Amino acid sequence: MSTPLLSVVIVVHQMSRQAANTIASFTVPYQLRVNPDDYEIIVVENRTGDMLGHDRAVSPGANIRYFEFDNQTRSPVSSVAFGVSQTSGRYLGLVIDGARMVTPRVIHYALLGFRVTDGAMITVPGYHLGADEQHLDPAHDQDVEQQMLSAIDWRSDGYRLFTRAVLFRGRHQPGYLRAMLESNALFCSRSAYDAAGGIDQRFDLPGGGMANLDLYRRIGELPGTRLFVMPGEGTFHQYHGGTTTRTDPGREQLMDRFKAQYLELRGEPYRSIPQRPTLLGAVTGWALPTLRDSADAELDPRTAGEAMS
Amino acid sequence: MTAPLLSVVVIAYNMSRQAMNTLETLTPRYQLGVSDADYEIVVVENDSDDMMDPEQVRALAPNIRYFRRHETGISPAPAVNRGIAECRGEVIGIMVDGARMVTPGVIRNVLDVFRMDPDALAAVIGLHIGPLDHGLVPSGYDEAAEQELLAGLPHEGDGYCLFDISCLSRANPHGVAHPMMESNCMFASRANLERIGGADERFVARGGGMMNLDIYRQLAELPETTLWVFPGEASFHQLHGGTTTQPDRDRALLMAGFQAEYEQIRGRQFRAPTPEPNYYGEVHPKAMPLLRYSAQEGIFRFNRRTELGEPVWQDQVTSPLAAPGLLAELTDRELTAELHERTRMPIAPSELDINPGQPSGPDRAAGAGRLRRSLARLRRIRH
Numbered sequence: 001m002s003t004p005l006l007s008v009v010i011v012v013h014q015m016s017r018q019a020a021n022t023i024a025s026f027t028v029p030y031q032l033r034v035n036p037d038d039y040e041i042i043v044v045e046n047r048t049g050d051m052l053g054h055d056r057a058v059s060p061g062a063n064i065r066y067f068e069f070d071n072q073t074r075s076p077v078s079s080v081a082f083g084v085s086q087t088s089g090r091y092l093g094l095v096i097d098g099a100r101m102v103t104p105r106v107i108h109y110a111l112l113g114f115r116v117t118d119g120a121m122i123t124v125p126g127y128h129l130g131a132d133e134q135h136l137d138p139a140h141d142q143d144v145e146q147q148m149l150s151a152i153d154w155r156s157d158g159y160r161l162f163t164r165a166v167l168f169r170g171r172h173q174p175g176y177l178r179a180m181l182e183s184n185a186l187f188c189s190r191s192a193y194d195a196a197g198g199i200d201q202r203f204d205l206p207g208g209g210m211a212n213l214d215l216y217r218r219i220g221e222l223p224g225t226r227l228f229v230m231p232g233e234g235t236f237h238q239y240h241g242g243t244t245t246r247t248d249p250g251r252e253q254l255m256d257r258f259k260a261q262y263l264e265l266r267g268e269p270y271r272s273i274p275q276r277p278t279l280l281g282a283v284t285g286w287a288l289p290t291l292r293d294s295a296d297a298e299l300d301p302r303t304a305g306e307a308m309s
Numbered sequence: 310m311t312a313p314l315l316s317v318v319v320i321a322y323n324m325s326r327q328a329m330n331t332l333e334t335l336t337p338r339y340q341l342g343v344s345d346a347d348y349e350i351v352v353v354e355n356d357s358d359d360m361m362d363p364e365q366v367r368a369l370a371p372n373i374r375y376f377r378r379h380e381t382g383i384s385p386a387p388a389v390n391r392g393i394a395e396c397r398g399e400v401i402g403i404m405v406d407g408a409r410m411v412t413p414g415v416i417r418n419v420l421d422v423f424r425m426d427p428d429a430l431a432a433v434i435g436l437h438i439g440p441l442d443h444g445l446v447p448s449g450y451d452e453a454a455e456q457e458l459l460a461g462l463p464h465e466g467d468g469y470c471l472f473d474i475s476c477l478s479r480a481n482p483h484g485v486a487h488p489m490m491e492s493n494c495m496f497a498s499r500a501n502l503e504r505i506g507g508a509d510e511r512f513v514a515r516g517g518g519m520m521n522l523d524i525y526r527q528l529a530e531l532p533e534t535t536l537w538v539f540p541g542e543a544s545f546h547q548l549h550g551g552t553t554t555q556p557d558r559d560r561a562l563l564m565a566g567f568q569a570e571y572e573q574i575r576g577r578q579f580r581a582p583t584p585e586p587n588y589y590g591e592v593h594p595k596a597m598p599l600l601r602y603s604a605q606e607g608i609f610r611f612n613r614r615t616e617l618g619e620p621v622w623q624d625q626v627t628s629p630l631a632a633p634g635l636l637a638e639l640t641d642r643e644l645t646a647e648l649h650e651r652t653r654m655p656i657a658p659s660e661l662d663i664n665p666g667q668p669s670g671p672d673r674a675a676g677a678g679r680l681r682r683s684l685a686r687l688r689r690i691r692h
Contacts, residue, residue: 049435112425115425116424278589279591282586283607288607296601
């Protein structure tokens with residue numbers, strides 16, 4: 001087997017059902033217009049009580065490599081670093097939360113973006129499955145979600161996921177026509193990842209705290225980085241009782257700890273990068289409402305001038 | 310000198326002022342993030358009473374080449390083919406109407422797209438400067454009014470402000486998420502242009518009739534072609550004594566003649582090709598209303614096609630039919646109808662504050678200012 005161009009690292013932690021969907025969503029034939037020899041999928045699964053295991057992890061494709069990893073912390077950063085150390089591709093895709101399924105042309109467009117420039121940092125808008133952002137939707141749980149996923153038969157047309165999801169906006173992200181705050185499928189060259197210093201192992205809070213945002217920003221700030229976004233693709237967060245996506249009164253407190261840690265490590269509050277993204281890719285009808293709403297947000301004086309922080 | 314990757318053919322006939330504006334927008338000084346080594350501009354001007362000065366053309370940029378030719382016919386097809394023959398690039402752009410200014414990201418986007426996809430068809434949407442499609446211009450809006458509109462803009466260094474004073478045309482009234490009929494600024498590989506035989510010189514009608522639409526359709530229907538459109542860029546038509554943009558009660562008759570010529574040559578009716586558009590490029594804030602409108606129009610079309618069980622695109626990757634129960638939720642007709650009204654383009658003539666008997670001379674500037682204010686007001690309403 002020749003060296004693949006792109007290595008996608010997926011970190012899995014106590015979410016066997018969700019991770020099985022996520023891994024399947026990264027493989028051919030669900031992924032369209034892409035040759036499986038052009039990329040590999042590195043699954044790093046932390047040892048927990050709910051393991052996916054080697055056999056189920058690699059069954060969707062011949063381009064999957066599986067590693068069981070002993071991560072004693074509640075932060076995925078060491079798992080990410082380990083996964084990256086196992087890659088051989090010139091380009092990286094990082095999925096720090098294995099509960100995020102993707103739409104069918106994410107790999108195709110990522111590979112195209114790298115033909116424009118090695119400095120491409122290619123991002124995918126993040127959606128939450130369900131009627132609202134999951135931490136705001138107490139009715140959403142694993143059972144509801146499983147029924148929903150089987151009802152839309154997502155494996156036969158992954159773009160239907162848009163019909164059962166909302167764009168994650170949080171407080172500071174009115175759409176994807178400006179730089180988002182982070183990307184849960186983040187593509188960059190291996191050399192850019194290394195130049196940015198890789199994922200910072202000091203982010204040791206549950207879920208990694210702001211490690212993913214921090215990495216995104218540091219790569220984004222490298223000279224030569226060009227920001228891309230796929231307006232018609234998405235990552236879709238499956239419910240798994242994760243750190244920031246559950247309805248939990250302690251969530252706000254935890255977010256404050258994340259911010260405090262970021263401030264401590266970087267000496268300033270987090271803000272996104274001041275680059276206008278380059279759109280890349282088709283937008284199916286299911287995803288057009290989010291495109292319209294993102295344009296709306298840029299036209300609305302209340303959000304258009306909002307500081308990106 | 311090594312050949313550039315990209316050559317852009319610009320055809321000019323009897324429009325020296327407009328064509329000079331167009332060429333200026335194509336120069337490396339105006340285009341962002343590219344240099345004169347990346348591309349060349351091949352100008353082919355047919356003889357007329359209103360010619361450009363070749364020295365002035367060449368002085369615009371080092372990567373402009375100018376060719377003057379004598380044309381006895383009334384179609385630009387031979388001029389297009391002459392331009393293609395002069396191109397040194399592997400990628401060729403065709404601007405059949407030299408009156409179209411472009412935004413500053415067009416060349417960079419084209420170079421990027423062909424790095425990704427050598428079989429791309431890259432199409433820039435065409436807008437019309439002023440309040441209405443140039444086939445429908447209200448009295449009081451003429452070339453002089455347009456010149457003042459352009460002069461009042463700081464478009465040196467900010468070519469995107471042309472979005473502020475322009476509207477969609479009847480050729481592509483629904484924006485970039487709908488199939489386009491044609492593009493007056495389109496790009497394909499030299500190999501693919503050769504495969505379709507360049508411009509078909511059997512189109513001999515005025516302005517080439519449907520020759521440009523024919524090129525677009527043939528390129529779009531090649532099996533390898535992927536369509537790329539730039540939601541943040543556009544070409545902007547300036548008023549000139551052009552063929553289909555004159556207010557003309559006989560326009561329908563003219564079009565029927567064009568269609569008859571097309572059918573005679575191709576043996577079928579013209580239909581817009583429907584490859585799925587792939588988007589590329591940054592979206593400047595000035596282009597945001599067009600993108601918003603396009604997305605909304607695309608939602609309408611998607612819902613309509615899906616309800617009818619018809620494919621949305623000729624090469625679509627999604628399933629043509631929705632899973633049961635999905636459509637009802639996505640289609641909220643009342644809401645979309647209301648949004649449609651709020652965003653409708655082009656601007657209706659009755660809404661414009663234009664004095665029908667607009668005087669000439671210094672008063673024109675006031676008229677242009679009034680027009681600009683009206684457009685700004687309408688845009689506020691639309692948003």
